Amino acid sequence: MSQQAIQPDADVPSGNDDAMIEVRDLKTYYDNGGLFGGTPVKAVDGVSFDIRRGETLGLVGESGCGKTTLGRTLLQLEEATDGTVAFDGVDITELDGDELHEWRRNAQMVFQDPHSSLNDRMTVGEIVREPLDVHEWETPRERRQRVKELLATVGLQREHYYRYPHQFSGGQRQRISIARTLALEPDFVVLDEPVSALDVSVQAEIINLLEDLQEEFGLTYLFIAHDLSVVRHICDRVAVMYLGNIMEIGPTEELFANPSNPYTHSLLSAIPEPDPTSTRERITLHGTPPNPRYPPSGCPFSTRCPARIRPEEYRDLDDELWTRLNTLRSTLHERQRADRSVRERLRAAMGRSTRFGTVDEIYDELFGDVEVPSKVQSVLDEIATHVRNYDEDEALAVFHEEFGSVCEAQTPSYHQPSSDSERKSLCHRHDDEDYRSPDDVLDQRHR
Numbered sequence: 001m002s003q004q005a006i007q008p009d010a011d012v013p014s015g016n017d018d019a020m021i022e023v024r025d026l027k028t029y030y031d032n033g034g035l036f037g038g039t040p041v042k043a044v045d046g047v048s049f050d051i052r053r054g055e056t057l058g059l060v061g062e063s064g065c066g067k068t069t070l071g072r073t074l075l076q077l078e079e080a081t082d083g084t085v086a087f088d089g090v091d092i093t094e095l096d097g098d099e100l101h102e103w104r105r106n107a108q109m110v111f112q113d114p115h116s117s118l119n120d121r122m123t124v125g126e127i128v129r130e131p132l133d134v135h136e137w138e139t140p141r142e143r144r145q146r147v148k149e150l151l152a153t154v155g156l157q158r159e160h161y162y163r164y165p166h167q168f169s170g171g172q173r174q175r176i177s178i179a180r181t182l183a184l185e186p187d188f189v190v191l192d193e194p195v196s197a198l199d200v201s202v203q204a205e206i207i208n209l210l211e212d213l214q215e216e217f218g219l220t221y222l223f224i225a226h227d228l229s230v231v232r233h234i235c236d237r238v239a240v241m242y243l244g245n246i247m248e249i250g251p252t253e254e255l256f257a258n259p260s261n262p263y264t265h266s267l268l269s270a271i272p273e274p275d276p277t278s279t280r281e282r283i284t285l286h287g288t289p290p291n292p293r294y295p296p297s298g299c300p301f302s303t304r305c306p307a308r309i310r311p312e313e314y315r316d317l318d319d320e321l322w323t324r325l326n327t328l329r330s331t332l333h334e335r336q337r338a339d340r341s342v343r344e345r346l347r348a349a350m351g352r353s354t355r356f357g358t359v360d361e362i363y364d365e366l367f368g369d370v371e372v373p374s375k376v377q378s379v380l381d382e383i384a385t386h387v388r389n390y391d392e393d394e395a396l397a398v399f400h401e402e403f404g405s406v407c408e409a410q411t412p413s414y415h416q417p418s419s420d421s422e423r424k425s426l427c428h429r430h431d432d433e434d435y436r437s438p439d440d441v442l443d444q445r446h447r
């Protein structure tokens with residue numbers, strides 16, 4: 001099988017000519033704007049992908065991984081820090097003023113919560129008409145007429161024009177938002193968790209409406225969602241995001257049936273298994289994602305990855321112990337970045353307990369009930385000495401020296417199973433000359 005590596009910042013060939021939006025090495029950092037700048041939050045940290053005309057691309061990942069920021073940056077509601085977003089060949093990150101105002105007609109967003117996204121002091125008619133007013137579309141009479149048609153299109157009644165949003169249910173309010181979104185006949189719509197806030201019974205109605213509208217008006221969607229079953233139903237392709245990066249992208253059914261990336265494996269494994277005879281174990285993701293202000297070195301997923309590559313001499317170490325060692329690494333990272341107040345330091349110096357557990361507590365918690373070989377124990381002892389001296393940097397250096405691998409030493413490249421494949425996955429393990437594949441490792445450990 002030939003493997004083709006693409007650097008994350010490379011101009012990724014789309015493999016198809018029907019790309020409506022081409023995103024290349026896009027970064028969106030939030031700067032707190034403090035006096036001395038400070039370290040920015042890397043909400044989107046170098047993503048490249050295409051969105052094809054007429055498709056629905058799903059965007060999934062844990063809370064805080066950068067989905068909304070990415071969606072907003074595609075619409076220029078957030079300013080890109082770096083990279084390009086070409087919309088029908090025009091780099092919209094370069095637009096401003098009148099050009100940006102004019103371009104905005106093409107692209108709209110539907111928000112998660114229909115209760116807070118509609119202005120309760122405006123009538124439904126005024127809300128839906130507002131974009132037409134802003135863009136001075138035709139005459140006021142024609143605008144009113146258009147709004148009434150839009151209300152009918154989304155399954156509301158023309159008489160609803162004069163009512164207020166609070167008179168409507170959640171599902172109806174989301175229909176109002178959708179009507180407003182369609183007012184200027186956009187080509188591209190970002191749907192940011194459009195059904196998450198709705199009752200399950202209403203979710204299907206709104207999903208059906210979105211599918212009908214897509215067909216009728218030839219819309220292209222970016223569908224941001226937590227609920228993977230909805231994504232599986234509605235999306236043609238899916239991008240899986242973690243800590244500002246796209247870990248895997250590919251056709252929905254292929255990706256759900258046969259995930260390539262360890263993060264996709266972990267995310268899908270959280271969905272209840274429909275087959276009761278399946279012997280596959282759930283993969284439990286330990287800890288929370290790292291702070292996007294201080295992403296780890298190497299692979300973004302390395303601190304939690306159930307398939308992290310081990311140094312040769314630890315290949316056969318007990319899996320549970322290996323997991324605990326990874327948890328220790330995450331804990332050291334968190335302590336390294338935590339803002340320790342003067343009071344905390346004083347309490348520690350006086351031997352009183354602090355909100356930072358002592359290293360003995362942490363070791364007891366992590367290693368108290370597992371057998372630790374003497375070689376590992378002596379490294380743990382060395383790490384503990386540095387932690388007692390509040391030198392987490394040195395503790396991590398010792399950790400990486402002994403237990404580290406390519407996963408934290410180098411940023412992985414994207415791999416495609418073959419040059420014409422639509423799948424891409426960001427993981428060192430795809431380099432099958434040197435390592436076992438993610439599938440192999442996870443199958444063995446989680447069967």
Ligand SMILES: Nc1ncnc2c1ncn2[C@@H]1O[C@H](COP(=O)(O)OP(=O)(O)OP(=O)(O)O)[C@@H](O)[C@H]1O
Pocket residue numbers: 030041042043061062063064065066067068069070292
């Ligand atoms: N305006 C902002 N200023 C600073 N940081 C921000 C801002 N907006 C988002 N962030 C941070 O950027 C990161 C990505 O946030 P974002 O809302 O894009 O993630 P998400 O995947 O959409 O999360 P959720 O699923 O919870 O909506 C988070 O760490 C978040 O705290």
